[in-house]
Amino acid sequence: ALKCGIVGLPNVGKSTLFNCLSSAKAQAANFPFCTIEPNLGVITVPDERLTKLAEIVQPGRIVPATCEIVDIAGLVKGASKGEGLGNKFLGNIRECDAIIHVIRCFEDDNVVREGGMAVNPVEDKEIIDTELQLKDLETIEAQLSKQQKVAAAGNKDAKIMVTVLEAYKEVLEQGKNARSVEFDSKEEQQAAHDLFLLTTKPVLYVCNVDESSAKTGNEYSKQIEKIAAEEGAEAMIIAAKTEEDIASLDSYEDKKMFLDELGLEESGVNRLINKAYHLLNLQTFITAGEMEVKAWTFHKGWKAPQCAGVIHTDFEKGFIRAEVIKYDDYIKYGSEAAIREAGKLGIEGKDYVVQDGDIMHFRFNV
Numbered sequence: 001a002l003k004c005g006i007v008g009l010p011n012v013g014k015s016t017l018f019n020c021l022s023s024a025k026a027q028a029a030n031f032p033f034c035t036i037e038p039n040l041g042v043i044t045v046p047d048e049r050l051t052k053l054a055e056i057v058q059p060g061r062i063v064p065a066t067c068e069i070v071d072i073a074g075l076v077k078g079a080s081k082g083e084g085l086g087n088k089f090l091g092n093i094r095e096c097d098a099i100i101h102v103i104r105c106f107e108d109d110n111v112v113r114e115g116g117m118a119v120n121p122v123e124d125k126e127i128i129d130t131e132l133q134l135k136d137l138e139t140i141e142a143q144l145s146k147q148q149k150v151a152a153a154g155n156k157d158a159k160i161m162v163t164v165l166e167a168y169k170e171v172l173e174q175g176k177n178a179r180s181v182e183f184d185s186k187e188e189q190q191a192a193h194d195l196f197l198l199t200t201k202p203v204l205y206v207c208n209v210d211e212s213s214a215k216t217g218n219e220y221s222k223q224i225e226k227i228a229a230e231e232g233a234e235a236m237i238i239a240a241k242t243e244e245d246i247a248s249l250d251s252y253e254d255k256k257m258f259l260d261e262l263g264l265e266e267s268g269v270n271r272l273i274n275k276a277y278h279l280l281n282l283q284t285f286i287t288a289g290e291m292e293v294k295a296w297t298f299h300k301g302w303k304a305p306q307c308a309g310v311i312h313t314d315f316e317k318g319f320i321r322a323e324v325i326k327y328d329d330y331i332k333y334g335s336e337a338a339i340r341e342a343g344k345l346g347i348e349g350k351d352y353v354v355q356d357g358d359i360m361h362f363r364f365n366v
């Protein structure tokens with residue numbers, strides 16, 4: 001399953017965000033290291049198309065896509081050298097597909113900032129970035145001399161790896177993230193991937209602001225948005241504490257009213273998950289049957305057989321064709337029979353590139 005790791009300095013609002021993201025309960029308390037064990041939560045990916053389809057199909061159940069969220073606490077200055085249980089936490093990041101980097105953009109004298117200085121989101125971000133970069137440099141140093149020896153003996157793969165390692169080393173030593181390097185050749189891209197560096201993982205910067213800045217952001221969040229834009233990374237504004245309050249409300253109407261008051265159309269949690277999907281180039285196709293209406297996650301650009309393989313490897317191996325209904329058509333015509341009659345059921349072969357929201361029915365040999 002897709003896994004996102006929440007990182008950030010202590011007391012920036014990681015557990016608060018985690019709490020409103022997942023049903024699991026992490027302890028949010030006003031001191032560093034309160035969440036020592038990485039907290040794992042599973043969240044469902046909000047998708048109103050599933051509900052709309054279910055109204056038509058009347059299935060036994062709705063099964064949304066899921067995403068794992070890990071609250072990775074304990075990253076402090078010096079983490080890469082083992083400070084504050086840092087090394088262990090850095091290991092947890094390695095297992096994640098994407099990083100959600102929470103940055104404190106709120107003022108509150110009651111919430112201690114590491115080091116005790118005034119709120120400074122740019123510095124906070126740099127502290128975390130630096131620790132991840134140092135860890136990556138360590139990984140690279142460990143590989144480089146080994147690979148150089150093998151390359152010197154004429155090994156082609158090692159030569160490619162050395163090129164990649166050196167390119168990464170150069171930018172990391174300048175205090176930049178490894179993701180700022182792009183490789184042209186497939187071989188180099190593969191070698192880069194095989195390194196599993198921390199700063200090549202896609203990142204989403206989350207500016208945690210106070211309720212009054214929930215819609216517009218503030219001076220702090222603007223600083224981060226500017227840097228993110230320069231890096232070509234995504235940033236978003238969330239009022240984690242407020243979102244936690246919203247998440248605790250029972251009824252949909254109450255939640256909606258609260259959001260309206262803040263001038264928001266969608267909860268931060270929904271926005272965050274949608275951003276994460278976008279960041280990772282993920283899309284959703286749907287299967288709709290009497291038993292269930294279900295969302296399946298695939299990578300943008302995947303063809304029909306590969307998507308069939310998400311459901312079952314046999315579906316991919318024995319793939320014959322796919323019957324595709326566009327979501328809008330399903331809603332417009334209101335039944336599969338009407339869709340067929342209108343000639344809106346697409347019969348697609350193995351080269352069909354599946355689109356987000358496609359309702360798929362795979363035909364295959366067993």
Ligand code: GDP
Pocket residue numbers: 008009010011012013014015016017027028029030031032033034035073106107108111208209210211239240241242
């Ligand atoms: P973590 O150490 O990064 O996991 O931080 P926590 O989520 O435990 O938050 C630390 C403290 O800051 C808690 O007391 C939270 O209630 C508080 N907090 C989190 N977000 C906000 C916010 O947006 N505004 C204010 N004023 N306090 C917040």
